[in-house]
Amino acid sequence: MRKLLIILVIGCITAGAALAQTARPGDAGLGDPYFPLLGNGGYDVQHYTIDLTADVEDNTVLATVTIDAVATQALSAFNLDFLGFFVADVTVNGKRVVYERDGREMTLFLKEPLDEGEAFTTTVTYFGVPGEGVADPYDVFGLGWANYGDGVFVASEPAGAARWFPANDHPLDKATFTFRITVPEEYVVAANGLLRETRAARGGMMTYVWETEYPMATYLATVNIGDFVRQEDEGPDGLPIRNYFPAQLAQRGTRVFENQPRMLALFSDLFGPYPFEAYGAVVVDTPLGFALETQTLSLFGREVLSVFSFGRDPQSVIAHELAHQWFGNSVSPASWQDIWLNEGFATYAQALWIEHERGAEALADYMRGLYAYISSPALQDPRIAAPGSPPPEALFNPSVYQRGGWTLHALRLRVGDEAFFEILPTYYQRFAYGNATTEDFIAVAEEVSGEDLDEFFRAWLYETEVPPVPEMGLPPVIEDEELEQAG
Ligand code: TRP
Ligand code: ZN
Numbered sequence: 001m002r003k004l005l006i007i008l009v010i011g012c013i014t015a016g017a018a019l020a021q022t023a024r025p026g027d028a029g030l031g032d033p034y035f036p037l038l039g040n041g042g043y044d045v046q047h048y049t050i051d052l053t054a055d056v057e058d059n060t061v062l063a064t065v066t067i068d069a070v071a072t073q074a075l076s077a078f079n080l081d082f083l084g085f086f087v088a089d090v091t092v093n094g095k096r097v098v099y100e101r102d103g104r105e106m107t108l109f110l111k112e113p114l115d116e117g118e119a120f121t122t123t124v125t126y127f128g129v130p131g132e133g134v135a136d137p138y139d140v141f142g143l144g145w146a147n148y149g150d151g152v153f154v155a156s157e158p159a160g161a162a163r164w165f166p167a168n169d170h171p172l173d174k175a176t177f178t179f180r181i182t183v184p185e186e187y188v189v190a191a192n193g194l195l196r197e198t199r200a201a202r203g204g205m206m207t208y209v210w211e212t213e214y215p216m217a218t219y220l221a222t223v224n225i226g227d228f229v230r231q232e233d234e235g236p237d238g239l240p241i242r243n244y245f246p247a248q249l250a251q252r253g254t255r256v257f258e259n260q261p262r263m264l265a266l267f268s269d270l271f272g273p274y275p276f277e278a279y280g281a282v283v284v285d286t287p288l289g290f291a292l293e294t295q296t297l298s299l300f301g302r303e304v305l306s307v308f309s310f311g312r313d314p315q316s317v318i319a320h321e322l323a324h325q326w327f328g329n330s331v332s333p334a335s336w337q338d339i340w341l342n343e344g345f346a347t348y349a350q351a352l353w354i355e356h357e358r359g360a361e362a363l364a365d366y367m368r369g370l371y372a373y374i375s376s377p378a379l380q381d382p383r384i385a386a387p388g389s390p391p392p393e394a395l396f397n398p399s400v401y402q403r404g405g406w407t408l409h410a411l412r413l414r415v416g417d418e419a420f421f422e423i424l425p426t427y428y429q430r431f432a433y434g435n436a437t438t439e440d441f442i443a444v445a446e447e448v449s450g451e452d453l454d455e456f457f458r459a460w461l462y463e464t465e466v467p468p469v470p471e472m473g474l475p476p477v478i479e480d481e482e483l484e485q486a487g
Contacts, residue, residue, distance in 0.1 A: 023113030026078035028105050030170045034336040034392040035138055037104055038159060039170025040079040043069040046119075047175055048221075050165055053182040053205070056225055059147040062127040065165050069122065071114040081162035081169035082106045083136055085128040092122050103137065104162055104169075124166045131163055148286040151187070151226030155292045155299055158336055158395060161218035171332040172435055174215035181223055182207045188228040190244040190282045192221060192295050212296060214276050215433055217332050222294035224282045233257075233280075235264040240278040244297075245305075246285035252305045256314055257281050263322050266356050267349065270421065271323075272428045275330035279322070291317050293324030293346070316350045323349030326428055334435040339395050340387040340461065341436060344404020351405065367409050374403040375466045388438055388461030407460040414456060414470040415449040423448045 026042020029035075045067055052063035067080075081104050090099045090108060098109045106124075114120055130145035136159070143155050144163030154164060162169045179191040185206045193212030201207045229250040233241035241260060245253030260279065268274050276296045288301025298321035304314045327349070328342035351370075355363035379385060384397040387404040391397075412420040427436070427444040442457050459467040 021074050021116070023074035023076040023110075023115075025107070026073065026075055028079050028107075030168075030172050032170060032172075032335045032337075034395075035159060035170075038081065038138065038336075039168050039173055040081065040105075042073050042075050042078050043071050043120075043168070045069045045168045045173050045175040047177070048165070048167070048218075049178045049180070050221075050223075051180045052165075052223070054152060054223075054225055056147065056150075056152060056183065056187060059129050060127065061130060061145070061164075063165065064123055064125045067122040067124075067166070069120060069168075071116055071118045071120065074116050075110060075114040077107055077109045080106045080108065080122070080124070080166040082124070082166035083163050084131060084134040085126040087124060087126045089125040090123070093120050103135075106166060126166075134163060136163065145223075148284070150285055151224070153224050153282075153284045153286075153288075153299060154222045155288075155290075155294070156219040156221070157292060158219055158339075161221060165221075167218045169218045171217035171219065172334065174217050174332065174433075176214065177210075177212050177216055177221060179210040179221075179223060180207055181210070181225070183225050186227070187225050188230070188244070190224045190228060190230075190242075190297060192216060192297055194240075194277055195242075212277065214295075214330075216295045217329070220293070220295040220329055222282075222292075222297060222299060224284060224297075224299070226285055228282070233261060235261045235274065235279060236268050237273075239264065239274055242278060242280040242297075244280070244282040246283060246302065249283065249285070249302065249305050253281075253283055256305055257318060259315060260318065260322065263319050263353060266353065267323055267326065270352065270424060271326045272425045272432065275325060275432060279325065281318070281321075291321050293321045293328055295325070295329045298322065298324075315353070319350050319353040320346045326432075330433055331428060331431040332435045334437045334440075336392070336395060337389060338436070338438050339390065340400050340404035340407070341438060341441060343396065343401045344387060344407055347401045347405030348408040351409065367406070370402050370406055371466075371469065374399065374406055379403065380464060380466060382464045385464040385466075386462050388457075403460070403466065406466075407457075410460060410467070410470050411445060411453075411456070414453075415445070415451060419449040 026040055028040060029037045030039030030041060032038050047068040049066040052061055054061050083104050090097055092110060100107045138159040144160035145154050161167050177192060181189045182201050182205050183189055185204050189208035191210035193210050196211050197209040199207050227247045228244040229247045231243045231254055235241050243257055264274055278296050281298050281300055283300045283302055283304060285302050287303045292299045323346040324342060327345035333339055333341050351363055351366055354366050379399050383391060384394055384399045387400045390400050423445050426448050427441055442453060446453050
């Protein structure tokens with residue numbers, strides 16, 4: 001009895017101490033070594049509702065973004081990442097709050113602190129020209145909202161999301177999304193997830209409601225406004241495919257993208273079931289020179305429909321963006337330094353598609369060509385050579401893609417097909433809908449193969465010099481010479 005009393009007293013004291021735990025401001029970043037100010041500490045976003053009216057001609061937007069989040073510490077203040085615009089109103093749990101803006105950081109000061117574990121709702125109402133007057137230290141590549149005259153696309157990897165909506169802008173904090181996008185009725189809107197509703201709004205406007213029930217990193221959110229035709233198709237297990245093509249290019253689009261169901265079938269076999277509620281492509285009517293794996297709806301420029309797409313076969317780019325839905329989107333990098341986990345994997349998936357379509361010899365040819373490329377002086381430049389530690393200002397350099405992709409092929413040659421094709425789905429399934437580090441991948445490769453691969457990965461990912469091709473694999477150069485000698 002007495003003992004119990006003591007325990008009760010101690011219990012009360014600790015509970016009291018927890019309650020009295022003083023609320024403090026959340027961190028201004030999430031600790032990414034490459035981009036310390038990306039994301040914010042102290043809360044975890046559950047859902048974004050982006051209610052946005054776009055004037056395509058004037059390139060202005062008026063928006064209210066509602067952020068449902070849970071505090072992960074007692075909070076007296078917290079930050080959002082947000083750049084540009086005029087902010088009209090900011091509320092937390094329905095009450096106006098005082099805020100301050102400094103570059104990418106917007107700090108909201110709470111009159112009543114939030115408890116750890118408490119759910120809360122923030123709204124930000126803003127308007128203006130996206131990107132206007134914005135000086136962004138992290139403007140590496142992510143554009144954010146881009147108006148090309150006849151329409152709009154949104155491409156934000158890695159740091160562009162904060163250039164069009166207030167966010168916890170780091171892939172470590174994924175959330176579900178609702179988009180309510182209002183545009184003049186001559187336009188069509190394509191965003192992530194499923195189109196739930198199209199309804200007439202005031203003044204000859206239309207509102208498109210899109211929604212995704214799967215967690216998504218902020219950089220993968222996209223809104224596309226244009227003169228689109230929607231074309232439907234079906235993937236494995238009845239997966240809905242919806243493609244959006246510029247109206248006058250729709251026929252060509254249908255043909256160029258007709259392999260998507262077969263690519264979906266291949267990658268579902270090799271990696272695991274397709275992660276989301278739908279897939280498709282949006283082709284915007286402007287030349288981009290790049291594509292982006294925006295979740296459930298990959299984004300392409302109109303050059304993908306021309307014969308000289310990217311100077312190469314458009315099927316490769318189509319396979320690449322699709323593969324990112326597993327690697328990059330479902331399994332997200334834990335930090336931007338891990339970007340090869342996205343780009344190396346999507347690049348090797350292109351090779352897997354080639355192998356599937358044209359056989360082992362075609363794969364060997366393709367990998368041989370890539371090996372010559374990654375061994376060239378340009379790619380062995382010490383500034384970019386190591387795909388596991390690209391410079392922050394050149395995250396998407398060719399070594400991350402091509403040598404990152406070759407790292408997986410080298411792993412396959414090293415451990416053999418059986419282990420390799422068990423490593424991929426094991427890694428995928430273990431980290432699906434979450435985040436992974438390079439160490440996580442290496443650990444799975446070692447676990448499945450039963451081999452010590454530390455030295456292997458160190459040489460491929462972190463050294464300047466390209467390692468030799470593992471033994472049992474295709475010996476690219478030697479074989480050619482031998483053949484010549486034999487002939
Ligand atoms: N991830 C893209 C790809 O699949 C490349 C990319 C990075 C990108 N940042 C971007 C494309 C910003 C468009 C906009 O290769
Ligand atoms: Zn990619």
